[in-house]
Amino acid sequence: MTEWQRTDETGVQRSAASTVGIGFLGCGTVGAEAVRILQNRSEEILRRTGVALEVRRVAVRDLSRDRDVPLPADAFTSDPLLVVQDPRVDLVVEVIGGIDPANFLLTEALKAGKPVVTANKELMAKFGPELLELAESAGVDILFEAAVGGGIPIIRPVTESLAGESARRIIAILNGTTNYILTRMTEDGVDLAEVLADAQRLGYAEADPTADIDGHDAAQKAAILASLAFGTRVHDEDVYREGIRDVRAHDVEMAARLGYVVKLVAIADLVPWADTFGVAVRVHPAMIPLTHPLASVRLSFNAIFLEGESVGELMFYGRGAGAGPTAVGLVGDVIDAARNLRQQARGPHLPLPATCPIVPIEDVHSHFYVRLEVADEPGVLSGVAGVFGRHEVSIQKVLQEGRAEDAELVLVTHRGREADVRATLRELVSLTAVKRLAAVFRVINGEEESSFS
């Protein structure tokens, strides 16, 4: 029994020395909400979890701003290193974001034997394995539940609950802004530019929406998830990435007619590759069957759909961003890391050496949706189909749409290798009957899935 164990039968009294002092690096909307939960709910947390916590020091850029948190003014400092070095700070929470100075500060904290909790997806996607290595040497935790899926518990389930499982595939909606935009495009039939302007007005999208729209945010989260699920290092630069800028209302509508919905998805799977197994991780818009559990994930919600060898299909759904959900993710980690610290124990996060090769997108197999603007004349389909055939990409479904100037050919392929499909497309646009390659989407095919339909 260590000092922090119960000292009386109510289970509430603990010695003052057992309280874990917490330091915050950053106190924006997420940080402030986490401070409020930790301070206002500290008695309830003690009663429910046996862990006594106190926020003691907070580093902020602007000392003059009112943070609306229950802390005395002298808890704040503009020097984050003072928080890390403060002897009354036992555990460091990082909500600054970005690489510098977050990486330096967390490295210092871990070297000083202080566990770290972070919501920093960029940092974990780029330097996660190094930080995990450092945490292991120091014998303390680095936890990052809030870095992926906001308030959705996904890191802990993948790392702990599924520790004995062999993951096969993850398909996830990891970016709320793009899911909001695609939901509005689907349900209101409007174009991207219009919804984006709306979303920016409502505060759902940043003034510079690049990180969301072009898939950078989702790629960072996908790298973290894939690393944990497959037990091998995946850097965010290993993630193939296409954003939603080219998604047109016309294809969203065509998807609905074919029984699909367009979503920006992150897909990670383990595939046979070059005489071994490799991990393929990519973020791109895809058509998902309306019967798939991910199809009903609307607006700014996120969801992670996971297929395991023994466990079958799992899905985790919830708010992937926002102050409240993200703060809840941080607080769960703080309680966990604090309990471990007081027991001189560590959680299950091991470093992630690159044990598995990354499969290049060219070698990934998918179904494809291809929309071609074509001449309205006999023999076009036969010519187009011939090109697919020569590249060994077989066609599952064809729709001939429109007449005269508006004639279109929409094709959905069977599973084909990305490089073969790309070669097919290059040859197609050289046909005189093909006026334009209007759209290409990868398709997640429900018919290959086992249990839904």
Place this chain on the structure above:
Amino acid sequence: MTEWQRTDETGVQRSAASTVGIGFLGCGTVGAEAVRILQNRSEEILRRTGVALEVRRVAVRDLSRDRDVPLPADAFTSDPLLVVQDPRVDLVVEVIGGIDPANFLLTEALKAGKPVVTANKELMAKFGPELLELAESAGVDILFEAAVGGGIPIIRPVTESLAGESARRIIAILNGTTNYILTRMTEDGVDLAEVLADAQRLGYAEADPTADIDGHDAAQKAAILASLAFGTRVHDEDVYREGIRDVRAHDVEMAARLGYVVKLVAIADLVPWADTFGVAVRVHPAMIPLTHPLASVRLSFNAIFLEGESVGELMFYGRGAGAGPTAVGLVGDVIDAARNLRQQARGPHLPLPATCPIVPIEDVHSHFYVRLEVADEPGVLSGVAGVFGRHEVSIQKVLQEGRAEDAELVLVTHRGREADVRATLRELVSLTAVKRLAAVFRVINGEEESSFS
């Protein structure tokens, strides 16, 4: 650094003494699958989690049966107490089910300082708090992820990830057999008896389906979930329970016309009651809006939908039963408990004193669907509406259906107190124009929910 820490740079070599010996009580389909995962994947588990495990002893009722597990014949015994007492067994996994002798055996294991992993929902629903108390005194873990939702990580997220969150409500589909039956009734328009016979033939339902059909299984799981989510003891006998025996194809069809789907749900919420807050936990069929995330949970899948004060809405979806999923739940717990054992640490499970009163069903508020067979004559609706009004239950929607002998009145109420609705129904059947109270369902009203619809 304790002995079990890495001994070389590959991270795989550990001293033999650090291996955690596991004893199984029971080796049916779930137990055998868990043994296979632990034995066949032990190197991968060591590499990924740093925990070395070995199954050393297994208690079975029938020694002559082949279990198809990678264990020598002398690992088996017919005396479960020998497994618990075996000095080479450091950790006990219980998959016998039921109260006796499971309760005695796990009590002995905990007293001997051996952590326990169990899939036993009945035991945890009835004696969970006592076992948690014992585990705390012994300073070891009792983990039970597989007892609720099979392979769906739900216990760990609720206890750890959401440790700092204030749960408001849980709505869950916790029984795969009844969800399979209701899905078939909804999609194929058939009656319960027909689907049940089918399900029994296919092995989806037991020969004696009472535990599933009458909601006992779901009530035990609901008691466990509610206890953890609200931090207060809920016994399975505290759960109000109605099964699906009275669900008719006609009402399933009527639900669809009104925009609902019928599901057997477990609902737990914290409600103002008798000058304080109480926990109301009930299992019954309910009509769920088609736009609710739970509405798309089909066939034998389970899902737990949770609303928290800060985190908003979360849903956890997957296979709630079956050897593979349940074994994955057990193995995750075994790894966690073994790691804690080697670090002389404990997880977050504290005892659950009854801090919160249980609200009787009479004081629970719901929307209701009421179907009445009525005389086809003027003034019936006015008479019926008058009865609702006198009991202060207001009507949201009315459908008058059929003519002559088949005349029916279908009403959906606003939120009303259960006792008032029951008084209304008693008075309604005394009206001469009301021939029969044909059906009553509680309705989960989408209009009150915040984010979906």
